[in-house]
Amino acid sequence: MSVGLREVAARAGVxxxxxxxxANGFAHVAPDTRRRVQQAIDELGYRPNSNARQLRRGRTETVSLVVPEIDTPYFAELASLTVRIAEERGWTVHIDQTDGDPDRERRMVAGPVGRSVDGVLCSPWAVSSEELSRLRTGPVVVLGERRAASGLDHVAIDNVAAGVTATAHLLSLGRRRVAAIGAQPHLHNGTARLRLDGYRSALREAGVPVAEGLVARVQTLHRPDGASAMARLLDSGEQVDGVFCFTDELALGAMRTLAERGLRVPEDVAVVGFDDIVDGRWSVPALTTISPDKAQIARMALDCLAARIADPAAPDRDLVAAHRLLVRETASG
Amino acid sequence: MSVGLREVAARAGVxxxxxxxxANGFAHVAPDTRRRVQQAIDELGYRPNSNARQLRRGRTETVSLVVPEIDTPYFAELASLTVRIAEERGWTVHIDQTDGDPDRERRMVAGPVGRSVDGVLCSPWAVSSEELSRLRTGPVVVLGERRAASGLDHVAIDNVAAGVTATAHLLSLGRRRVAAIGAQPHLHNGTARLRLDGYRSALREAGVPVAEGLVARVQTLHRPDGASAMARLLDSGEQVDGVFCFTDELALGAMRTLAERGLRVPEDVAVVGFDDIVDGRWSVPALTTISPDKAQIARMALDCLAARIADPAAPDRDLVAAHRLLVRETASG
DNA sequence: TCGTTGCATTGCAACGTTGCAAACTAGAGG
DNA sequence: CCTCTAGTTTGCAACGTTGCAATGCAACGA
Known part of the structure; x- marks a missing residue:
């Protein structure tokens, strides 16, 4: 049957x-005893029961990462990095998927924290930080910019600044009819809003009029949305010579539409994306994009969560990770 | 502090x-009692401690999914589907990442099974089924074709048949210089080998000589490998008018090289991939590919694991999931 | 009246581990 | 020889839950 400490003890005579x-490598064990016990452990193939250990210790050394989708390149990369970095501190990561469903988001933040996991890293789509803060029962760090004092720690890049950089880059190439794809007025998560603010601000700064007809809304941030948004823009009769897409996926979708319409990228329309997903590095032409430092985001988030676990009463923090513009083929001059 | 059954009991007077x-919804509880207890549960915000529950029950209702990489489109999709389908049976999925490291693969299969998880779904790269079978300490299902009686359950598509289909499709378009990208003679996991067998077999069947110079090896299955393999093929002086890539990622990498060399797809070189990842649906031109039924793979694997958990002594099974050829733009006539 | 039945509720022990504090051992010093 | 100290080892209880078997209780039929 199951091999526990009991069985090993009997065999080793201790x-x-x-x-x-x-088993825990404590000091003050006579070398000879240690050897004998270790041998018994090996012979019986003893493996500690993590449930019992966790129950006794009160900690699980596990954190959960709550993201809308794990099969989306951005989140997949982020998850992968988080798992790797968490491993460095001996933590296990439990990845959860919400599909952007508000109830799921609430459950994942309210439920397991402090029970089966020590803390949660949450990337919410549909629920505001304020609400999550009310629901939480343990340490929670939000991935995404803080828009107001929320009672939760936040880790994100500066999306407004990034939006400015992306748009300004297109303007610097001489484009004057720069569209934006990715507005999401229906979502609680304000990321799209911030990028849009950056877009508008860059246009204003350059003295280029902001044409609302050049801002395309999307339901989700995936390729089909980008493709149809691009099609709508072109069909609307607006002149377009540049597009700032709020995600690389949107950009790749938009590029497909452009190709189908016989428009060349970047000659006719320059494209800038956001996220720096692998696909963009390998698209033809290669995608110019805003690259958030995902490893830094993951590390900051885990550090922040560790600090929060250590001191639940500390004031909440708002951490900003780095990003940079990666100029590739779809927008270069 | 922590709210347990004890505290709730005290409050409800039971x-x-x-x-x-x-809390477990058992029968034989008087309606009035149930109401009173439920109220105490709600008021105190009681949430069961899953560690204690699992310790007592001996089951965790959790399975682990061990894959080489979670940020690779194929595995990300598979993981996402597995999580969703597992949820239907009330299971939680713990996703683990091995990076194709043999020691990690061994550890993931040998370690937690029967302890923190009830079973394992493993997609091995570096370790053979036979070895995994020896190491395992609980129910394990391998994702990937069985090459010999191994003592483990397997779930996979018929890779040889798929390789034949892909290659035959290129031949049917009149291509006669069909290359293969993706041979991995260094890996223990035999998938590449099987697809290669299919490739050769289709050529033979069509009476087309098998030129070994047209078979390109790769270290991993990602875009850079596809790009450099394609470059090597073109540089070798071999005529190429069609390529069967063993993964879509390889194909997308190869397509980038073709574009850089000024070769048109599919006019000059037709391309067929494998996996049907999202990126291929949106590449320009869209990628023709072999589409494994990933949802079926996930479902079969979970069903199989459930059966294995229920009866650890049952003879091992070899399950075959469906696949089909998806003709898109890179290889159509 | 008394056992019988069936529902509702309960106490006890145990899952495998670790914190705590006590107990033991051997060697050093008085 | 005894005490002290430092180094080792141990027993007991507890983490929060559930399986088991027993108990209490009310209504029932004989």
Missing amino acids: SVRTVSNV | SVRTVSNV
């Missing part, structure tokens, strides 16, 4: 507690 | 056991 000491 | 009965 107490259960001593086996525990050896 | 025994701990009764609270447990209510």
Whole structure:
């Protein structure tokens, strides 16, 4: 049957507690005893029962990462990095998927924290930080910019600045009819809003009139939305010589529409994306994009969560990770 | 502090056991008692401690999914589907990442099974099924074709048949210099080998000589490998008018090289990929590919694992999921 | 009246581990 | 020889939950 400390102890002729000491590498175990116990452990193939250990210790060394989708390149990369970096501190990551469903988001933040996981990293779409803050029962760090004092720690890049950079880059190439694809007025998560603010601000700064007809809304941030948004823009009769897409996926979708319409990228229409997903590095032409430092985001978030776990009462923080413009083929001059 | 059954029981004026009965929805609880207990549960915000529950019950209702990479489109999609489908049966999925490291693969299969998880779905790269079978300490289902009696359950598509289909499709378009990109003679996982067998077999069947110079090896299955393999093929002086890539990622990399060399797809070189990842649906031109039924793979694997958990002694099974050729732009006539 | 039945509720023990504090051992010093 | 100290080892209880078996209770039929 199951091999526990009990069985190992019997075999090695020591107490259960001593086996525990050896298994945990405690000091003050006689070398000879350690050897004997270790041998028994190996022979019986003892593996500690993490449930029992966690129950006793009160900590799980596990955090959960709550994202809308795990099969989306951005989140997949972020998840992968988070898992790797968490491993460095001996943490396990439990990845959860909400599909952007508000109830799921609420459940994931309210439910397991402090029970099966020590803390949560949450990237919300449909629920505001304020509400999450009310629901939470343990340490929570939000991935995404803080828009007001919310009672939760936040980690994000400066989306407004990034929006400015992306748009300004298109303007610097001489484009004057720069569209934006990705407005999401229906979402609680304000990321799209911030990028749009950056877009508008860059136009104003350059003295280029902001044409509302050049701002395309989308339901989600995936390729089909980008493709249809691009089609709508072109069909609307607006002149377009540049597009700032709020995600690379939107940009790749838009590029497909442009190709289908016989428009050349970047000659006829320059494109800038956002996220720096792998696909953009390999598209033809390669996608110019805003590259958030995802590893830094993951690391900051985990550090922040660790600090929050250590001191639940500390004032909440608003951390900003780095980003940079990556000039590739779809928008270069 | 922590709210357990004890606290709820005290508040509701019943025994701990009764609270447990209510929390688990057992029959034989008086309506009035149930109401009172439920109210106490709500007021105190009681949430069961899953560690304690699992320790006591001996089951975790959790399975782990062990894949080489979670930020690779194929595995990300598979993981997402697995999580969703597992949810239907009330299971939680713990996603683990091995980076194709043999020691990690061994650890993930040997370690947690029967402890923190009830079973494992493993997609091995570096370790053979036979070895995994020896190491395992609980129910394990391998994602990937079985090459010999291994002592483990397997779920996969018929890679040889798929390789034949892909290659035959290129031949049917009149291509006679069909290359293959993706041979991986260094890996223990035999998938590439099987697809290569299919490729050769289709050529033979069509009476087209198999030129070994047209088979390109790769280290990994990602875009850069596809790009450099394509470059090597073109530089080698071999005539090429069609390529069967063993993954879509390889194909997308190859397409980038073709574009850089000024070769048109599909006019000059037709391309067929494998996996049907989202990126291929949106590339320009859109990628013709072999589409494995990933949802079916996930479902079969979970069903199979459930059966294995229910009866650890049952003979091992070899399940075959469906696949089909998806003709898009890179190879159509 | 008394056992019988069936529902409702309960106490006890145990899952495998670790914190705590006590107990033991051997060698050093008085 | 005894005490002290430092180094080892141990027993007990508890983490929060559920399985088991027993108990209490009311209504029932004989």
